[in-house]
Amino acid sequence: MLFTSSEFAERLANVRRRMEAQGLSALLVTDPANLNYLTGYNAWSFYTPQVLFVPLAGDMLFFLRAMDAQGAFRTAWLPPENIIGYPESFVHRPHLHPFDWVGEALRERDLVEPNRVGLEMDSQFFSPKAYRALQTGLPEWDFVDAVELVNWVRVIKTDAEIAKMRQAALVCELAMTTAVEHVRVGVRQCDAAAAISQAQIAGTPEVGGDYTAIVPMLPTGEEADTPHLTWNDQPFEAGQAVIVELAGAHHRYHVPMARTIVLGQPSDQLARLADAINDGLSSVLDLVRPGVGTRDLAEAWNMTLARYGLEKPSRIGYSIGLAYPPDWGERTVSLRGEDDTVLQENMTFHLIGGMWMENFGCELSESIRVTATGVETFTNFPRRLLTPNS
Amino acid sequence: MLFTSSEFAERLANVRRRMEAQGLSALLVTDPANLNYLTGYNAWSFYTPQVLFVPLAGDMLFFLRAMDAQGAFRTAWLPPENIIGYPESFVHRPHLHPFDWVGEALRERDLVEPNRVGLEMDSQFFSPKAYRALQTGLPEWDFVDAVELVNWVRVIKTDAEIAKMRQAALVCELAMTTAVEHVRVGVRQCDAAAAISQAQIAGTPEVGGDYTAIVPMLPTGEEADTPHLTWNDQPFEAGQAVIVELAGAHHRYHVPMARTIVLGQPSDQLARLADAINDGLSSVLDLVRPGVGTRDLAEAWNMTLARYGLEKPSRIGYSIGLAYPPDWGERTVSLRGEDDTVLQENMTFHLIGGMWMENFGCELSESIRVTATGVETFTNFPRRLLTPNS
Numbered sequence: 001m002l003f004t005s006s007e008f009a010e011r012l013a014n015v016r017r018r019m020e021a022q023g024l025s026a027l028l029v030t031d032p033a034n035l036n037y038l039t040g041y042n043a044w045s046f047y048t049p050q051v052l053f054v055p056l057a058g059d060m061l062f063f064l065r066a067m068d069a070q071g072a073f074r075t076a077w078l079p080p081e082n083i084i085g086y087p088e089s090f091v092h093r094p095h096l097h098p099f100d101w102v103g104e105a106l107r108e109r110d111l112v113e114p115n116r117v118g119l120e121m122d123s124q125f126f127s128p129k130a131y132r133a134l135q136t137g138l139p140e141w142d143f144v145d146a147v148e149l150v151n152w153v154r155v156i157k158t159d160a161e162i163a164k165m166r167q168a169a170l171v172c173e174l175a176m177t178t179a180v181e182h183v184r185v186g187v188r189q190c191d192a193a194a195a196i197s198q199a200q201i202a203g204t205p206e207v208g209g210d211y212t213a214i215v216p217m218l219p220t221g222e223e224a225d226t227p228h229l230t231w232n233d234q235p236f237e238a239g240q241a242v243i244v245e246l247a248g249a250h251h252r253y254h255v256p257m258a259r260t261i262v263l264g265q266p267s268d269q270l271a272r273l274a275d276a277i278n279d280g281l282s283s284v285l286d287l288v289r290p291g292v293g294t295r296d297l298a299e300a301w302n303m304t305l306a307r308y309g310l311e312k313p314s315r316i317g318y319s320i321g322l323a324y325p326p327d328w329g330e331r332t333v334s335l336r337g338e339d340d341t342v343l344q345e346n347m348t349f350h351l352i353g354g355m356w357m358e359n360f361g362c363e364l365s366e367s368i369r370v371t372a373t374g375v376e377t378f379t380n381f382p383r384r385l386l387t388p389n390s
Numbered sequence: 391m392l393f394t395s396s397e398f399a400e401r402l403a404n405v406r407r408r409m410e411a412q413g414l415s416a417l418l419v420t421d422p423a424n425l426n427y428l429t430g431y432n433a434w435s436f437y438t439p440q441v442l443f444v445p446l447a448g449d450m451l452f453f454l455r456a457m458d459a460q461g462a463f464r465t466a467w468l469p470p471e472n473i474i475g476y477p478e479s480f481v482h483r484p485h486l487h488p489f490d491w492v493g494e495a496l497r498e499r500d501l502v503e504p505n506r507v508g509l510e511m512d513s514q515f516f517s518p519k520a521y522r523a524l525q526t527g528l529p530e531w532d533f534v535d536a537v538e539l540v541n542w543v544r545v546i547k548t549d550a551e552i553a554k555m556r557q558a559a560l561v562c563e564l565a566m567t568t569a570v571e572h573v574r575v576g577v578r579q580c581d582a583a584a585a586i587s588q589a590q591i592a593g594t595p596e597v598g599g600d601y602t603a604i605v606p607m608l609p610t611g612e613e614a615d616t617p618h619l620t621w622n623d624q625p626f627e628a629g630q631a632v633i634v635e636l637a638g639a640h641h642r643y644h645v646p647m648a649r650t651i652v653l654g655q656p657s658d659q660l661a662r663l664a665d666a667i668n669d670g671l672s673s674v675l676d677l678v679r680p681g682v683g684t685r686d687l688a689e690a691w692n693m694t695l696a697r698y699g700l701e702k703p704s705r706i707g708y709s710i711g712l713a714y715p716p717d718w719g720e721r722t723v724s725l726r727g728e729d730d731t732v733l734q735e736n737m738t739f740h741l742i743g744g745m746w747m748e749n750f751g752c753e754l755s756e757s758i759r760v761t762a763t764g765v766e767t768f769t770n771f772p773r774r775l776l777t778p779n780s
Binding site: 042043044045046047066067068070071072074075087088089091092093094095097119121122123124125126127128129130131132145147148188189190191193194195197198199200201202203207208209210211214215217219223225226227228229230231232233313314315318325326327329331332334336338356 | 432433434435436437456457458460461462464465477478479481482483484485487509511512513514515516517518519520521522535537538578579580581583584585587588589590591592593597598599600601604605607609613615616617618619620621622623703704705708715716717719721722724726728746
């Protein structure tokens, strides 16, 4: 186990407190990061349906494909009798769904007062077909949207989680160092991505790396006006600016970082944009401490950017931590004007200054922790336009 | 564009033929592989909602997050006016969903007879919340499950797609060669995974690699009784058997392969299991040609395994091709008794002999194409238990 049993017990207690506050008698958890958070379970099995039944009191029950259930005890702390495999004959069938079977299995157990059972209605890997299977199979149950209930518990990290993130930060620095070494004129984009991936997964001699929830993204040259391009087979060219957005991961905890590498002299407009982003980030970092609202951070960013005649319609950051593909964000706190969150100690964010203009773009970022009195940046890496020799 | 416009036109025509056969006036496509198949669009943007509106006649409309819509023309062939960005204020909000906005945008256009609009009810990255937003926003539309409609069109590959898969096969062979070089006693699992990932993404000098829909899986030693474990930070130990399941990918087309590497002498039971799997695979390969049923393949496998006193409850293969995380399977044809498919030329499968016993396991596989008269194996790699010196 990567965390103590008392830590897992505390996580569950926090989830149940929130369930009570939301008036839920049970919760069905489908998000792989939430499954890991509550049970420790870790495998690339989330492409077939999985669900953890969490009652307000009593045992949790974990349903997954039979071949995965067989070995789930290797990573999950649950007793084997609470890990239940559904039959292979329900996998990828046009008119069946594994949750048809799960619905019946839950019904047979007669486990819960069927009032207000929470579903993760916007969880990755929970499909409408799965939702309808539960509705049909458990017609007495009153399903409601739990609205990222477990994700919101995850927003405040324990010290043990912070320790994992500090280890992920070491891997992140190594991966970005590797990027700066390999993003060179004449090197194919795929070769640079390969070197970055190698560094991410090997990690350091003390801290092995894990796969990241998002692969390295390398929007290059004119294509850097859009954030989520990966790579192609073409060599980098002189004069191009290359956005590198990547993370280090350790035991599924993520610390992301974005930098922009210029293969030559930056244009005036790019240099000015980088200055604006850097100033904007500094103005936010200066404010971070418990008690400050996320919208105050967004306001500071906007005021700084406005001095450069710029504005950014997208959020400037989001909560990070435990993650699986396709996203290292937690889908809870966003740093933006529409958010109501007030900062508390051990919240962790990817503070991302990404500006995508017409035919060019720039990203600089910091992954941060809210400390008792201010801010800790997880990584220590020059925050400016980088060149291959810098 | 990675494919000709006539190929894209033919794909759309095939999808529309199937829509007519299913009585659909329109289809809403959310699966990233299906989006790529119809438009060429390729970016790691699928962690926020995306949907392609495909009417029976007239223009397709592609809705995605504004920051991604801005550059979508770089990979998608759609005219820019048919690529529509939803506002950032709909991203990751507890009581809003981007498809609230999309529903209104579709309604305003008054585009379609609202009778029988197909949804991909079991698509990855299409959540119940997204589904309910469409239902609420477009109450006159009669939504029905399109049941993997586009995926079924994808089952038969064009020659251009087969060419991509042959390139992916070169990357796959390289990645498995790398695995055999790096899975050694004393090497940390993460270091072997890092080397494999490097090989996968760099590819060959002629064929750049792409990220694979599933990361390398390395169930090791006793943990090889469960198929979807990734890696940890521990070194491989003498005597362990290591299952390596990986793919090569090129331009999002995948060719997977599984092998089992033994760090020493295989136990008698493992050697016997590998023989059984190999015989089983051979008996299937001997049968493959157009006109044969997938259930005949499963039957041949079962008969062979039975001679060893073994049985396998899970399918022995599935359709492969274009893919995004979290799965390189197409969720259509499965090679098993419950399947009704009859083989046709240019169907492509990952034929996987995976047996997970108690405290050990073994996998051997071939990625194959059904030819006019028989079978083509995409890769050429020894199909037996491997040792570091083999």
